[in-house]
Amino acid sequence: MTSKRRILVVGRNGQLAQELALTLPTLGEVTCAGRDAADATQPAKVRSLIQDLRPDVIVNASAYTAVDKAESEPQAAQALNVDAVALLAEIAKTQGLPLLHYSTDYVFDGSGTQPWNESDPTGPQGVYAQTKLAGEEAIRASGCAHFIFRTAWVYGHFGNNFYKTMNRLAREREELRVVADQMGSPTWSFMIALATSQILAQGWGSGQLFEFVHSRSGVYHMSAGGACSWFDFASEIFRTDPRAAEHKCKKVTAIRTEEYPTPAKRPANSVLCNDKCDATFAIRLPTWQQQLALVQAQVQLKSPAQ
Numbered sequence: 148m149t150s151k152r153r154i155l156v157v158g159r160n161g162q163l164a165q166e167l168a169l170t171l172p173t174l175g176e177v178t179c180a181g182r183d184a185a186d187a188t189q190p191a192k193v194r195s196l197i198q199d200l201r202p203d204v205i206v207n208a209s210a211y212t213a214v215d216k217a218e219s220e221p222q223a224a225q226a227l228n229v230d231a232v233a234l235l236a237e238i239a240k241t242q243g244l245p246l247l248h249y250s251t252d253y254v255f256d257g258s259g260t261q262p263w264n265e266s267d268p269t270g271p272q273g274v275y276a277q278t279k280l281a282g283e284e285a286i287r288a289s290g291c292a293h294f295i296f297r298t299a300w301v302y303g304h305f306g307n308n309f310y311k312t313m314n315r316l317a318r319e320r321e322e323l324r325v326v327a328d329q330m331g332s333p334t335w336s337f338m339i340a341l342a343t344s345q346i347l348a349q350g351w352g353s354g355q356l357f358e359f360v361h362s363r364s365g366v367y368h369m370s371a372g373g374a375c376s377w378f379d380f381a382s383e384i385f386r387t388d389p390r391a392a393e394h395k396c397k398k399v400t401a402i403r404t405e406e407y408p409t410p411a412k413r414p415a416n417s418v419l420c421n422d423k424c425d426a427t428f429a430i431r432l433p434t435w436q437q438q439l440a441l442v443q444a445q446v447q448l449k450s451p452a453q
């Protein structure tokens with residue numbers, strides 16, 4: 148009898164970690180270790196967790212994701228996005244474990260209007276993006292078997308995100324001003340978790356997960372299809388909200404990035420081309436509008452509009 152596969156998810160209360168906790172159990176025994184159990188900045192704790200658990204794969208859903216705060220806390224961002232990732236990669240390499248990791252569309256400088264390919268030159272604009280890119284480089288340098296999934300504009304029912312903020316503000320304010328000159332692809336956290344599970348299932352289905360990951364190691368873009376601005380996304384959230392009757396907001400105004408200054412600079416165009424993921428795994432996420440419709444359908448199911 149083969150023993151049950153063990154999956155370690157680093158992260159527990161984050162947006163993606165909570166979705167992985169829903170999608171991965173079909174594949175094996177899942178341990179989600181948040182900062183209490185696996186403080187990624189305490190190497191000894193992480194090492195002993197992995198030694199005790201003896202997972203078959205590590206999925207790293209932890210990160211320092213506060214884009215603006217990172218500008219004033221570069222050491223904290225470096226500790227989690229680079230040093231902790233390098234540690235996981237070193238352990239993965241030493242123990243022959245595949246490492247699945249997530250990165251960001253913000254590694255690009257935002258120039259041009261074309262979707263970015265995995266081979267395009269990077270140009271991170273702020274501390275968060277710089278540390279995420281350095282984390283990618285640490286994984287590559289370790290030589291471990293890995294997939295790095297670059298995703299974008301992540302939102303969903305868990306954690307803090309733009310979708311939840313817009314829902315709250317629509318009920319609190321009469322007018323909203325939203326940036327309309329940054330283009331990206333809002334991606335539902337559940338879709339990323341589902342695609343991760345499908346890719347792992349393919350790996351295990353091949354009979355040799357390690358070899359499956361090792362032979363395909365690299366960066367894969369994994370974001371929703373299509374593209375929009377934050378203003379477009381907010382407008383579509385409001386238009387499709389099953390509880391729109393609760394909105395106090397009567398007017399949404401499109402503004403330019405300069406009118407909403409933030410500590411961290413953001414790319415104007417961070418749309419990703421997802422062809423490599425499709426060509427390698429036959430997985431392509433639905434369009435951002437289709438994903439949002441599914442998220443709103445869940446809201447409708449939980450609390451039907453009167």
Ligand SMILES: NC(=O)c1ccc[n+]([C@@H]2O[C@H](COP(=O)([O-])OP(=O)(O)OC[C@H]3O[C@@H](n4cnc5c(N)ncnc54)[C@H](OP(=O)(O)O)[C@@H]3O)[C@@H](O)[C@H]2O)c1
Nearest residue numbers: 158159160161162163181182186187209210212249298301
């Ligand atoms: N959010 C976005 O818009 C976005 C966009 C592009 C790419 N991404 C990438 O997608 C991935 C998942 O992001 P997310 O939105 O799910 O992030 P999130 O909601 O901010 O969650 C961050 C996770 O990191 C964990 N964490 C924080 N400090 C830790 C520490 N010291 N030790 C161990 N774990 C720690 C948290 O642990 P606890 O469970 O203990 O809270 C939490 O699970 C990240 O790699 C991120 O860079 C996100």
